[in-house]
Amino acid sequence: MTIKDKAAIVGVGATPYFKRGQSYPESELSMACSAILMALEDAGLTIKDLDGFSIYSSSCDPATVGAELGVPEIRWATSTTSGGGGCAGALGVAAAAIDGGMATTVVTLMTLQQLNKRLGGSAVGGMLQYAMMSDAGGSPYGGSGISPSVAFTANNGMLSPGHSFAQLTSRHMHLYGTKREHFAEVCMSTRDNAIKRPTALRTEPLTLEDYFNARMISDPLCLFDYTMESDGAVAVITTSAERAKDLKQPPVLIMASAHGASGRWGPALFKYFQIPNDEFPSSGHRPVAKRIYEMAGITAADVDVALLYDHFSPMVIMQLEDYGFCPIGEGGPFVGDGNIRYGTGSIPVNTHGGNLSEAYIIGMTHVREAVEQIRGTAINQVEGAEIALVTGGPAGSPVSGTLLRKA
Amino acid sequence: MSVEFGELKKGVFPTILFETHSDASTEPFWEAAREDKLVAPKCSNCGTFRLPPSPYCFECQTRGVEWVQLPGTGTIHSFTVVRHPLHPGLAECCPYVSGSVELDGTQGAGARMLVNIIDVDPDAVRIGDRVEIIFEHVNDEMSTPRFRPISK
Ligand SMILES: [Zn+2]
Numbered sequence: 001m002t003i004k005d006k007a008a009i010v011g012v013g014a015t016p017y018f019k020r021g022q023s024y025p026e027s028e029l030s031m032a033c034s035a036i037l038m039a040l041e042d043a044g045l046t047i048k049d050l051d052g053f054s055i056y057s058s059s060c061d062p063a064t065v066g067a068e069l070g071v072p073e074i075r076w077a078t079s080t081t082s083g084g085g086g087c088a089g090a091l092g093v094a095a096a097a098i099d100g101g102m103a104t105t106v107v108t109l110m111t112l113q114q115l116n117k118r119l120g121g122s123a124v125g126g127m128l129q130y131a132m133m134s135d136a137g138g139s140p141y142g143g144s145g146i147s148p149s150v151a152f153t154a155n156n157g158m159l160s161p162g163h164s165f166a167q168l169t170s171r172h173m174h175l176y177g178t179k180r181e182h183f184a185e186v187c188m189s190t191r192d193n194a195i196k197r198p199t200a201l202r203t204e205p206l207t208l209e210d211y212f213n214a215r216m217i218s219d220p221l222c223l224f225d226y227t228m229e230s231d232g233a234v235a236v237i238t239t240s241a242e243r244a245k246d247l248k249q250p251p252v253l254i255m256a257s258a259h260g261a262s263g264r265w266g267p268a269l270f271k272y273f274q275i276p277n278d279e280f281p282s283s284g285h286r287p288v289a290k291r292i293y294e295m296a297g298i299t300a301a302d303v304d305v306a307l308l309y310d311h312f313s314p315m316v317i318m319q320l321e322d323y324g325f326c327p328i329g330e331g332g333p334f335v336g337d338g339n340i341r342y343g344t345g346s347i348p349v350n351t352h353g354g355n356l357s358e359a360y361i362i363g364m365t366h367v368r369e370a371v372e373q374i375r376g377t378a379i380n381q382v383e384g385a386e387i388a389l390v391t392g393g394p395a396g397s398p399v400s401g402t403l404l405r406k407a
Numbered sequence: 408m409s410v411e412f413g414e415l416k417k418g419v420f421p422t423i424l425f426e427t428h429s430d431a432s433t434e435p436f437w438e439a440a441r442e443d444k445l446v447a448p449k450c451s452n453c454g455t456f457r458l459p460p461s462p463y464c465f466e467c468q469t470r471g472v473e474w475v476q477l478p479g480t481g482t483i484h485s486f487t488v489v490r491h492p493l494h495p496g497l498a499e500c501c502p503y504v505s506g507s508v509e510l511d512g513t514q515g516a517g518a519r520m521l522v523n524i525i526d527v528d529p530d531a532v533r534i535g536d537r538v539e540i541i542f543e544h545v546n547d548e549m550s551t552p553r554f555r556p557i558s559k
Contacts, residue, residue: 171485
């Protein structure tokens, strides 16, 4: 028994996307509430129907949001552990809650405002803020604190997510001959998709020359290989497949969902890097990919559009391998041959412009696009799209993947 | 944000943590480091090394270890060249190289060290390069490990 086709996404709501800090005077709470109310309205439901929260990466405090919006009763409130890797998996948790009779109408969301904080800064914070606190005579055990294992690597200069993903990328290039031209193709194809979208934050054309003229941040990653820093909120509503039939929108069935990773994938990045050799140059998604294909009873060849978490361009290539769109190690030439292009490629990827060019709301923009593709209302609509893959992470375990399909 | 990183040298990430914050599992590493020795815990049951030192063997789920002195040499498993300073005060040390090193005398994965690799040309460093450990004596408590190329 699995959650296959037991639940459906029936509503989507989103605020506009903003550059970092530009969402003021909105707040994370106000944007979360706006997105939830829009998603309910999209589904033809009201706040009286909402009874569950299935979130990830501490996206909101259900207690606060439930009280603010006057949710009559919260019957389910869970979060996947770790960070953005749980994004797609939170949809599976919602489906499990609904299938198990624990809740009827569950919201999954992200709300993000970076006025006085920066996401990339969270890793820097652990160490540099400590240095600053020491400077000011503060306690290292306030805030993030320093654990014995973190102290072990504190002075090595690896401070940010980019420094971490650069290590996985270097190894992939070394073993398989993957080239910066391949990362450029991920960035350019994604940008081409964003150009047509009014919601996108990066819409100026991107050429190979632009890419190679960009400054290097952390070799082999240059400026364009990084996602951007954005504000905004996106929410989706999940309910039972049975109930979805009578609601306003065509149901988007949750065909399969899984979150997790190999045990030794572990925290994966930042201060860990003890991943076994065969999985080191990967996205960490292989076990999740296997499970969702088994649950759905399909293979990569059945997927019509892939919305792959793209905080760093090389991680798209590694996910293409780990989800079986091409053999391990061949992701570079696979994208180089135009396979992920909208309109002409064998598997269109990030038709919304992704984290790289549309906005970075920690994965929820990918869920929104997957739903629009299956509804048939996407701006860059893949003709006849019936099955969409949406992923969360690479990140520390859990990473996640979900397959959505037309009812 | 006023942070003093002290005198910066190109290629050398400055010490930002001056205490070991050690516990029972990690203290022997720091004790040895003060004497310029690299030691690592080896599982008494199955022989697997683990770093950073931690309570349990991930291969056999037992706790007993013997501390083994390693030759202090190894191979670069992967690396990045950090060119953009994450804090303006760090500009003078960029570019610097941070990488993971697989240590001679261990099984590799599970006992890699994540370190600043110094005295290298950032444009010439490669995966597979041979490196050796050096300890920077920060103070009486803390000796920070770094690696540098083994001179050919
Ligand atoms: Zn053992």
